[in-house]
Structures are given as C-alpha cells and as structure tokens.
Amino acid sequence: MVVGGGAAGLNGALVLARSRRSVLVVDSGAPRNAPAEAVHGFIVLDGTAPSEILARGREQVRHYGGRVVFGELASAEPAEPVAGDPRFALTLADGRGVSARRVLVATGLRDVLPEVPGLAGHWGRGVVHCPYCHGWEVRDEPIGILATGPGSLHHALLFRQLTDDLVYFSHGTRVDRDTRARLAARGIRVIDTAVTGIVADAGAPTGVRLADGTVVARRVIAVATRTLALLGADVLRVDAPGLPESQEAHNDTGLGKRSALLDLAHGADRRIFDELLDAADVVVTGYRPGALDRFGLAPEALAERRPGLVVARLSAWGAYGPWGGRRGFDSLVQAATGIALLEGDEGRPGALPAQALDHGTGYLVAAGVLRALTERRRGGGTWRVEAALAQTARWLTHGTEPEAPRAGERPGRPYEPGAWLVERDAPLGRLRHALSPVSYEGGPADWARPPGRWGADEPRWTA
Template identity: 55%
Template sequence: MKDVVVIGGGAAGLSGALILGRSRRSVLVIDSRRPRNAPAEHMHGYLSRDGMPPGDLLEVGREEVRSYGGEVITGEVTGARKDGDGFTVTLAGGGEARARRLLVTTGLTDEIPDIPGLAERWGRDVVHCPYCHGWEVRDQPVGVLSTGPMALHQVKLFRQLTPDLTLFTHTAPRPGDDELKQLAARGVAVVDGQVTALEVTGDELTGIRLADGTVVPRRALAVAPRMVAHAGFLAGLGLKTVEHPSGMGEYVPADETGQTSVPGVYVAGNVTDISAQVIAAAAAGTKAGAMINMALVDEDTGG
C-alpha cells in the first residue's frame, strides 16, 4: 500500500506528489496524459516559466517527482472505493492500486458550442482566458461569443487588451439596457444573430459567419466554455460534482485544505477550482500534499 495515490499528473498532481516525496512519503501518480491545456502551444502567467510549452513543464515535473522516489505511470482510473483503512483505485484494463490517502487532480473538460471549426482552433485563436491568451491577441479585432453568465465579464477583460471588440449574442438573450450602455461606453459593438461557422484563410481565423450569411472580420474569438470536472470515477466513494455557484460548470467541493466530504480523499486544481490557472493549480497541489502529509503524521502518532 502506498501512502498516497495521486490521480492526475498535471501541475496540481505533480506539485502535490513532489511535496509528498520530499516528505519521504511513498507516492504513485496515475496520469492519463490528456491535459486540459494540450491544444495550447505555450502557457502564460507562470512566474519564471512564462511562454513555456505546457508539455515541457509536465515532463520536468515528472522527473522531479521520480527523483524523490515517486512513481509516475500512464493510466486511467475508472473507479475508487474504500478498502479497510485505505482506498483502492481501479485502472482501465483491470489493474488496481491501494493507498492510505487519495489526491484527485484530474482537472476538467471544456464544453464548447457545437459550431463548425471552433474545436479545431481551440487554444489557438479561439480562446477563453484573457490572462492566458489575451496578450497574444492584443490590439487585434477580437470577438466574444455569448454562451452564458460569463460573456459580459469576458467582454470587460478583453476590452482592456484591444479597442476593437465585438460581442456576438449568438443564441443568448440580447443584453439589457444598462448592459448595452456599459458596452457602448467602452466602444464594444454588439452583433445579433446565431454564429454558424468560422471563416479561415490559410491557417488564420479571419471572420465570424452568421446564419444570414454575414461575415464579421475577426482575428480571434473568446468563448467561455462550460467547465465540468473529471470526477465520475469517484461515484463509488459517494463523491460527485455539483453546480458551481458562478454557473460556469461543475466541480468537486472541498475545504481550504483540499479535503472533500469523504475523509482521506483530497482534491486540488481545476477539479475543484474551475477557474485556476496553471500556477494556481500547482500551488493548490502543493498545499494539499502538505495537508495530506500532516494528516498521515497525526494518524501515525495517534493525534
């Protein structure tokens, strides 16, 4: 039995495993190798690693975890259950692993509108986060696709980065009078009508096509996805996702230490904080790893 099985080998999982390894804990990281930010060529906002390809950060992280005795394997966890004083996780293909504690850092899925061309350009010139991608589209003609409660929030943030901004209402209701006044005050155009396709010339986004055939020239499109945590495999423990208070998606609730409602099961990163950037996910993993180590120390000393 390991001290800890970490499910998910992104920034949060590897950071937690690193802290646990440095605390002389036996750790197994199970990673499906399908990170959320795989479509992005570079990550941003990570101090000292700004512009680094996200895959490179994970490769370095895996080696650092291994240098402290941690194991990192490729696999997908399909189930988890309480097993005596610990837990057993089941892998696709039938393998199992046991641990005294679980740290779940499986991230989330970005659910985006079913518009032709949108998924293919996700993470390139179809973006969602102004802090992750905004600098790269600064001063360009940018559109914001209204998909839910975060559309106007996105408009305000992307307007900080470009003076040429257009809100596409798409299938959402048209903004109210007060909201339209705010948009007009910042020079944001509002275009009604359903978006049906992206116009691409060569390998560059050049416009947004509406149902009536109109094409509005744009070089980038911001889309707020619905973000849904990867947590279905926790059902056997009685854990499930719930609707986030913001309305942006589903997450696994936890306290400030990462402890869920199931004692011994911790979460960190986007599975519980759906808006966390890479550096915040890494910090949360570090904190959860430290909290798990302290819980094990208390258990071993009768505390």
C-alpha cells in the same frame, strides 16, 4: 496515489516524494492546456510549452523516488484496513490493480465549448478564454466575444482593455437595453444574428460566419467556457410509467438531467432500480412522506441499506403535522399559506408569476445535499435533508425583507429579465429558458445538457 498528472498532481507528488512517501502518479496524458503553445503568467516558466513543464515535472518526481505511470483510473473502493490504517483498492482501465493508503485526486477541469462548427479546433490558440492568460498574445487583434450567458458581459469588458476592435456576438443570449448602452459606451458592437461557424485560413481563424451568410472578420474568438469539475453529478430522474409528466413541465425542470421510467412493482424494473441505488451517492424523492415506504424507500430504510447515503425528501407540507400525509403542489400551497390572497386583487385570489415555491425549495434541497456531502466527506455518516413547499412559503411571507433598490435603479421600473434568459437547441426544438440563479467565478454558465423527452433515457449511470 495521485490521480492526475498535470501540474497540480505532479506538484503534490513532488512534495510527498520529498517527504519520503511512497508515491504513484497515474497520468492519462491529456492535460487541459495541451492545445496551447505555451504557459503564461507562471513566474520563471512563462512562455514554456506545457509538454516541457510536464516532462520536467515527471523527471523531478522520479528523481525523489516517485513513480509515474500512464493510464486512467477505472474504479476506487475502500479496502480492508491494515492495522487500523485505511486502504483503497484502485483499478486502472487496463486491469492493473493498486493498493493505496491515501488518494489525492487532481484530475482538474475540462472546458465545454459552445457547439459551433470549427470552434473547438482552434481552442487554446485562436479561440481563447482568459484575458490574463492570453492577453499579451492577442493584444490589438480584432477580437470577437462569443456569448454563452450573462457572465459574457464581464468577459467583453475585460477583453476591451486589450483591443479597440471588439465585437460582441450575442449568439441567442438576451442583451437588454442597459447592457447594450454599456457596451456601446465602450465602443463594443453587438451582433444578434446567430453564429453558425468559424472561418479559418492556414490553420488560424479569420472570421465568424453568421446565419445570414455574412462573415465578420475576426482573428481571435474569446469564449467563456462552462468549466465543469470532472467529478460533477450524474443526475437521473426516475418516474413510474403510470404517472406521466407534462412535456412542457419537464422542459422547465429537466435541464441537466436524464429521465427514465421504472415500475418498482415489476420485478425486472425493481432489479434495475436496486442496481442504480447501490451505486448512488444521493437519493432525492419528491413524493408525500410515506408514499414510497412500501418500496423500501423510506429515509430510514435507505440509510440502513446504504450507510453513507445522502437522502433528501421534498414534499408539499413536510414530514410532520396534521397535513404531513397529504398530496400537494405549488399552487395549492400558495393558496393555503396566504400567498394567493397577497397576490390577489379586489377579492379574487392571485398567484406568483412563477412556481417560486417549487423552484426555491428545489434550490434549498440542492444546497442541503451539497452541505451533507461536505459533512460526509469530513466525518462520514449518513445524512438526511428535509424540505417542504409550505416551509419555503413561510420564509417568503414572514422571513424575508424586500430588497432595497440598487444604485441608479428607478422605483417601479419593470424588471428586465433578458440577462437571465438564454436560447439553445434541444431535442424538441429551440428552447428559451431561464439560467440558474446559482453562479460563481469559474462556474458553469448554463446546464450541461438541455431537457430531452420525458422518460426516454436508459436507466443507468453514465459517470
């Protein structure tokens, strides 16, 4: 069974059908490039409408005996093997059931645009994202770059090769002095006034409206979308009602996740939690080792209950050693591991300018979870990840070497954080926060959602 009837899914189905495999393609009928007039950069088919390519692809799959049905996949579960051969039981949204030996997931990506009125309606035509996909069609036009993060600088330099008339709308992102000089050297004007909408005429963009009412004439808007895999994580933080979290702290750490309250000592809440646990792929705990054992949440108990689960535990001092059962937090660990002494002055203790142990260890946990999920996909099994603030402190003080100055960087020059800061609207007002240090080509520029009120979300999965 192939889930996804776009070009990738149909091409996979075609190859399999030509090998005389029994193939069923489930197509939702909503390809990513549907708004575009034509596909470009695809040899032989350059300039062909996406709908025509898909129609021809379906015809070719059917020619070799494959089947294509329209619908959406609602669930997929392992089924009883047949003669030792694995099986999957799949259910479509309309109730139809399918049994498959193998499942090829080709659901592709979706593009998440900034929330600017009028922007989404022109996506794929007057609003574009790729200078190579759309370059020829938008050449020599007045183009505006709507910034979404640090990656938008590279975006602007690429589009500058297509036109002499380019404006960079910072749209709440910080543009430091060096970046402004670099853009100015290429003749790119920077506008810092917030963008409030897209102005259009006859179905095409004609300008960008700013918060002060000014309209900057533009025929094309280029935006680096946050490209998210449809199989992205649904993250739910669960806390006890009697252990309140500072809203300011939650604003710092709650990006991209929802927050709910459950009392595991209360029967109804415990039942809800157990239902969440039964559907979870990963469980991360942030309490000292042993603190959750009475609720059956020790790593060993979780692994026994849910084979295949990835269990990650983050604590202050680690699971072993004489301090393993102690409570702790970032500042205490900085003091105990000598960081406060290193950062101090004239006999007075100091501290790092940020809670580097909290953030650093959190990213290490995330990396460990991703690796565990990869290994589970390859060979199955239940996986466990252990991380401790004290271990991260040890690496920082004994296991790392200072970075050499970058080319052209003056020693002792103050660090300019502007490129890594962004502003966005959040449920509690305007929020300024640091972007994730994790980035890669085609990856998201920012978290999918801002933090909300601590504990205000429903305890349920949304994905």
